[in-house]
Amino acid sequence: MxxxxxxxxxxxxxxxxxxxxxxxxxxxxxxxxxxxxxxxxxxxxxxxxxxxxxxxxxxxxxxxxxxxxxxxxxxxxxxxxxxxxxxxxxxxxxxxxxxxxxxxxxxxxxxxxxxxxxxxxxxxxxxxxxxxxxxxxxxxxxxxxxxxxxxxxxxxxxxxxxxxxxRVTPDEVYRAAYPRVHRKNTAYYRRYPQDAAAVRCIAAHLIERPAPLPDGSLLTVEAFQSLGMVLGTRDGADVLHYLLEDAWAGAELSDGFLDRVTASLSYAQLPLKSLMLELTYAQRGTGAPNWAAQRLRGEFPQFDARRALAGDDPVLFTGETTYPSLFDQPCIAPLREAAEVLFARGDWPDLxxxxxxxxxxxxxxxxxxxxxxxxxxxxxxxxxxxxxxxxxxxxxxxxxxxxxxxxxxxxxxxxxxxxxxx
The missing domain is CATH 3.40.50.1820 (Alpha/Beta hydrolase fold, catalytic domain)
Structure with a gap:
């Protein structure tokens, strides 16, 4: 070359x-x-x-x-x-x-x-x-x-x-991560304040009517929030902004938007990441991960889209996390049972x-x-x-x-x- x-x-x-x-x-x-x-x-x-x-x-x-x-x-x-x-x-x-x-x-x-x-x-x-x-x-x-x-x-x-x-446990990792992701959301909405209303509108629609995606899975509001995984990169806020720019086709979410969302959320090229991310933090004495990101999310109610929509708060995007719903994607659905076994295991060697x-x-x-x-x-x-x-x-x-x-x-x-x- x-x-x-x-x-x-x-x-x-x-x-x-x-x-x-x-x-x-x-x-x-x-x-x-x-x-x-x-x-x-x-x-x-x-x-x-x-x-x-x-x-x-x-x-x-x-x-x-x-x-x-x-x-x-x-x-x-x-x-x-x-x-x-x-x-x-x-x-x-x-x-x-x-x-x-x-x-x-x-x-x-x-x-x-x-x-x-x-x-x-x-x-x-x-x-x-x-x-x-x-x-x-x-x-x-x-x-x-x-x-x-x-x-x-x-x-x-x-x-x-x-x-x-x-010597940080998976729980400590995600307890520290959610506030960092919140700060990235704040920076995103400061850069693109007009997106706050656009995100609320999409989130409200998805709560009422989750949208079928081209890969056969459903775009739920929680899956939509996962688009925030890009916010930690140099142009992540810009990528997310432009993704939302033509989200609608009348009263429905547009095919182009749903296709781009599928590509952004898909683990088809990252199947091992869905299984290994939480295990990155598992060592002797840290305990089992047990879906740490999902368990700790409840400590941060500001990430609850329904709660945000009930008031005037912005709907927040989430970050690099492994939620059980991730395995609804057909490309990694067959791996979910193995993930359940892995994440329940607590006897990991030191890294x-x-x-x-x-x-x-x-x-x-x-x-x-x-x-x-x-x-x-x-x-x-x-x-x-x-x-x-x-x-x-x-x-x-x-x-x-x-x-x-x-x-x-x-x-x-x-x-x-x-x-x-x-």
């Missing part, structure tokens, strides 16, 4: 890294290097994408942060286990594992600890030397897991918007080692976005103090997607910080 050479890599790894003779799955990764430098001995940079369950970039050239990374590195874009071209988890593949309990048992092997053990096998096969890692969002959480349990494999680490609370992090010797630089809707900045700053030697950049210049939308500036700042130039 223009300016870059891409190479496909496939690796066989154990499903359960503690049972190396058991079942194996396939992991895919795409190597990206500047054209003309294929034979140079460039250091490797492993990119860990956010999510969980999202795909790394599918490059078409030296675009976004890759342009900066390719100045210094040979980049490896990892399709984390269960996603993309790695052995996938979907509504077609998971039921083949048997009953919901068997499916849930299978899914226990798809968290950050397993992803890092995959990375270590891949590192030893590709280079045999410590490599650099760049972790965005959930990928940053995976990087902290890497620093906790396999730091000898790391030359250096860069984290953007992904420093987790080390982080605070003592190891306090003795860290790997150079680390991290960006904490102070207005981040998806990752609590307070918990991130506490973790930054825990990781020995971490060089911190705390900023409100960017939203959570700063790495992707800054044309390499965020990565450049962090690399210069890492190397003592800032």
């Amino acid at each position: 223009p300016g870059v050479t891409l190479t496909d890599h496939f690796f066989s790894v154990p499903l359960d890294h503690d049972r190396t003779e058991g079942e194996h799955i396939e992991i895919y990764a795409r190597e990206v290097v500047e054209t003309g430098r294929e034979r140079e001995r460039l250091p490797w940079l492993l990119f860990l994408q956010g999510g969980p369950g999202m795909l790394p970039p599918r490059p078409v050239g030296r675009d976004s942060w890759l342009d900066r990374a390719l100045d210094d590195y040979r980049v490896l874009l990892l399709d984390q286990r269960g996603t993309g071209r790695s052995t996938p988890i979907t509504r077609q593949t998971l039921p083949a594992r048997g009953e919901p309990a068997a499916q849930a048992g299978f899914l226990t092997h798809f968290r950050a600890d397993a992803i890092i053990r995959d990375a270590e096998l891949i590192r030893r096969e590709l280079t045999g030397k410590p490599w650099s890692v760049l972790g965005q969002s959930f990928g940053g959480m995976c990087t902290v897991t890497y620093l906790s349990f396999a730091p000898d494999g790391l030359r250096e680490a860069v984290i953007t918007g992904g420093l987790p609370g080390l 982080y080692d605070p003592q190891r992090l306090a003795a860290n010797e790997v150079p680390v630089a991290a960006a904490v976005y102070l207005d981040d809707m998806y990752v609590d900045a307070t918990y991130s700053l506490q973790t930054a103090e825990t990781i020995r030697g971490l060089r911190l950049w705390a900023t409100n210049e960017y939203e959570h997607d700063g790495l992707r939308v800054s044309d390499g500036r965020v990565l450049d700042h962090l690399l210069r910080t890492l190397h003592g130039q800032v």
Whole structure:
């Protein structure tokens, strides 16, 4: 492709890294290097994408942060286990594992600890030397897991918007999240005050008459509120505003609006995220997630659309959450029973080692976005103090997607910080 050479890599790894003779799955990764430098001995940079369950970039050239990374590195874009071209988890593949309990048992092997053990096998096969890692969002959480349990494999680490609370329970995560989402709603309505009436009108209609969506599910008022998941990105308020702009066809919601809503809400390309999001925060002593976002929502009645419509309050959108109603979508409906089993489980192993992090010797630089809707900045700053030697950049210049939308500036700042130039 223009300016870059891409190479496909496939690796066989154990499903359960503690049972190396058991079942194996396939992991895919795409190597990206500047054209003309294929034979140079460039250091490797492993990119860990956010999510969980999202795909790394599918490059078409030296675009976004890759342009900066390719100045210094040979980049490896990892399709984390269960996603993309790695052995996938979907509504077609998971039921083949048997009953919901068997499916849930299978899914226990798809968290950050397993992803890092995959990375270590891949590192030893590709280079045999410590490599650099760049972790965005959930990928940053995976990087902290890497620093906790396999730091000898790391030359250096860069984290953007992904420093987790080390001992924070799922309940604490969502108890902190709802107020952040409320603040994003406030900013959205300040930017587009005319949308307050438009949202109330749509919400009132959906309470009376949930609308059939093209995928076969129903657009309820709660599902409509879930469109707020975009409000934590740079242009999220604008995206939501334009989505609402031509919502009506007479007294009915327009087909175009419903089609765009379907695309915005669909988990067809993110089935693993619906299962793994709450498990990101489950560790020893945190208890079972038990649909934490749904349970905690009752503590924040301002998110009750019916209550808002009964008064003069704005109807608030919700954020990045896993509600039981999410599994009404046909693309993930077959996964719901496995989710019920998973979310009721409380015996999860630790994902982080605070003592190891306090003795860290790997150079680390991290960006904490102070207005981040998806990752609590307070918990991130506490973790930054825990990781020995971490060089911190705390900023409100960017939203959570700063790495992707800054044309390499965020990565450049962090690399210069890492190397003592800032």
